[in-house]
Amino acid sequence: MTMTDDYLDKVYRLRTDAERRALYDDWAGQYDGDLTAQGYVTPARCAAVVAGSALPKDAPILDMGCGTGLSGRALAAEGFTRIDGADVSTGMMAEARKSGVYARLIDLSGATAPANHYAAVVAAGVIGTGAAPPDVFDQCLDLLSPGGLFCFSFNDHARAVPAYTDRLDAAVTTGKARILAQEMGDHIIGLGSRAMVYLLERQ
Ligand SMILES: C[S@@+](CC[C@H](N)C(=O)[O-])C[C@H]1O[C@@H](n2cnc3c(N)ncnc32)[C@H](O)[C@@H]1O
Numbered sequence: 235m236t237m238t239d240d241y242l243d244k245v246y247r248l249r250t251d252a253e254r255r256a257l258y259d260d261w262a263g264q265y266d267g268d269l270t271a272q273g274y275v276t277p278a279r280c281a282a283v284v285a286g287s288a289l290p291k292d293a294p295i296l297d298m299g300c301g302t303g304l305s306g307r308a309l310a311a312e313g314f315t316r317i318d319g320a321d322v323s324t325g326m327m328a329e330a331r332k333s334g335v336y337a338r339l340i341d342l343s344g345a346t347a348p349a350n351h352y353a354a355v356v357a358a359g360v361i362g363t364g365a366a367p368p369d370v371f372d373q374c375l376d377l378l379s380p381g382g383l384f385c386f387s388f389n390d391h392a393r394a395v396p397a398y399t400d401r402l403d404a405a406v407t408t409g410k411a412r413i414l415a416q417e418m419g420d421h422i423i424g425l426g427s428r429a430m431v432y433l434l435e436r437q
Pocket residue numbers: 254255258276277298299300301302303304305320321322323326342357358359360364365366367370
């Protein structure tokens with residue numbers, strides 16, 4: 235088993251936030267190389283979905299769970315110019331800082347992201363078993379004013395856990411958000427994993 239398989243295998247089996255944070259801190263230096271080698275396409279898929287909306291290119295965007303910056307770089311590649319990042323892993327954010335795409339990086343272990351400031355929140359590869367807990371779904375929506383956009387992915391693991399999918403169902407049935415688009419596709423090609431990318435509008 236390679237180191238890549240090792241991290242990617244372990245991450246879906248960790249159960250506590252503290253365990254996951256420690257793993258991401260540890261993984262940060264080789265995360266980009268590992269994920270790129272495995273064909274991790276969800277950041278580019280999310281960025282393309284946001285770019286396909288009416289969102290102006292200079293609208294303020296929060297990259298929630300920005301990690302090392304792969305998702306911010308994908309947004310920048312689509313032409314977006316005002317991107318902030320937020321994450322709980324200081325190791326991942328140290329790498330994100332080097333990417334140069336973020337105007338501001340918010341360390342969620344000691345601060346919160348400002349509400350009603352962002353026109354869109356993107357959480358690529360973030361909300362699911364291997365990363366953030368289900369309540370991050372509502373945290374993202376609660377940062378937005380009506381009309382704000384929320385783009386996120388649920389991979390195969392998240393789609394199999396009602397604690398995650400129930401958040402989406404509840405947001406839609408209570409009228410908190412409506413689904414503008416949803417698209418199934420590859421997640422990590424080398425693992426054969428898939429993800430649904432959603433674009434929601436806050437109501
Ligand atoms: C698989 S990585 C994805 C990073 C980046 N979005 C990408 O596409 O490469 C998941 C990220 O979620 C972060 N994360 C975990 N729990 C979180 C939380 N409660 N709030 C925000 N980010 C969190 C992890 O630290 C990690 O950087």
